[in-house]
Amino acid sequence: MTKNIITMTPERTLWQAKELMKLRKISGIPIVNRDNKLLGIVSIEDIIVALEKDHIRDKIGEHMTKDVIVLKPDEELESILQKFDRYRYGRFPVVDESGKLVGLVTKKDIISAILERFRIIYVHDERRSRVLENTNKWFERSLITGDYVEKKKADFFFAINYTDVDLAGMGAARLKRFLMGKIKDENLVRKVSIATYEAEVNVVIHSGSDGFIYCWIDDDAIRVRVEDHGKGIENIEMAMKEGYSTATDHVRELGFGAGMGLPNMKRYSDKMVVMSEVGKGVVVEMIFYMNKK
Numbered sequence: 001m002t003k004n005i006i007t008m009t010p011e012r013t014l015w016q017a018k019e020l021m022k023l024r025k026i027s028g029i030p031i032v033n034r035d036n037k038l039l040g041i042v043s044i045e046d047i048i049v050a051l052e053k054d055h056i057r058d059k060i061g062e063h064m065t066k067d068v069i070v071l072k073p074d075e076e077l078e079s080i081l082q083k084f085d086r087y088r089y090g091r092f093p094v095v096d097e098s099g100k101l102v103g104l105v106t107k108k109d110i111i112s113a114i115l116e117r118f119r120i121i122y123v124h125d126e127r128r129s130r131v132l133e134n135t136n137k138w139f140e141r142s143l144i145t146g147d148y149v150e151k152k153k154a155d156f157f158f159a160i161n162y163t164d165v166d167l168a169g170m171g172a173a174r175l176k177r178f179l180m181g182k183i184k185d186e187n188l189v190r191k192v193s194i195a196t197y198e199a200e201v202n203v204v205i206h207s208g209s210d211g212f213i214y215c216w217i218d219d220d221a222i223r224v225r226v227e228d229h230g231k232g233i234e235n236i237e238m239a240m241k242e243g244y245s246t247a248t249d250h251v252r253e254l255g256f257g258a259g260m261g262l263p264n265m266k267r268y269s270d271k272m273v274v275m276s277e278v279g280k281g282v283v284v285e286m287i288f289y290m291n292k293k
Contacts, residue, residue, distance in 0.1 A: 010033070015043045028041055028042065035091065038099060038100070048169060050063060052174070072096075157215075162208065165205065172196040172213075175213065176192070198261040209229050214226070224285070231279065269288055273285070
């Protein structure tokens with residue numbers, strides 16, 4: 001359990017929460033009162049919604065998530081694992097009998113094997129091999145199936161402007177709003193928006209190139225593809241490790257570059273393939289299944 005916790009009070013603004021997340025390289029902040037009693041939590045998803053609906057300057061207390069799933073200090077491991085599996089959150093606040101926040105439990109605190117459930121899936125079949133033989137085909141074919149990508153038939157499209165870091169996340173916010181009008185499963189839409197946000201931010205801070213977000217809604221899945229023709233990734237295996245980052249000092253000062261982009265994309269998607277070559281760009285494909293049961 002992590003006991004050194006960053007918290008905020010409800011009278012602060014969502015803008016201040018966003019800036020603190022950037023500064024401390026975190027994805028969620030517990031909201032407490034002056035007695036350190038847990039009132040709610042603000043996450044990346046809440047920030048995306050705030051940007052989307054233009055209430056980023058409102059007080060946290062007006063828009064924070066209040067129905068927070070918590071753990072008890074003496075909760076059994078089996079119960080904790082069940083909550084991680086059921087809710088798919090990255091961390092849970094630990095609250096004592098009086099309602100005071102005493103710590104946070106992350107998946108890393110419990111067992112690293114949990115992350116293996118969300119491992120990146122590489123499809124080693126003949127179709128994919130043909131795609132990888134030619135770099136130009138990355139941008140023409142699906143890395144997962146090998147089929148031609150019909151970009152003009154995408155249900156959603158967004159052009160990412162890498163020149164303005166303040167706009168990072170705007171595409172993910174618009175995609176979430178679009179999906180909310182099409183998909184009833186709010187948790188599924190949440191996972192898509194968070195994973196897309198991470199991919200979009202990577203384009204802005206790393207690529208040095210404009211990028212594009214495509215989304216297709218199939219009968220049983222949502223497919224998201226984010227691509228750019230920029231600098232590329234030198235070592236994908238290293239980039240998949242939590243905390244590994246090649247971000248510049250300037251980018252870190254802006255609150256980005258914590259090394260959680262690709263790991264978070266892997267965590268929230270059901271299938272993910274990343275392909276890149278230095279100087280030729282990056283393609284990320286993610287699949288999110290509906291009705292997985």
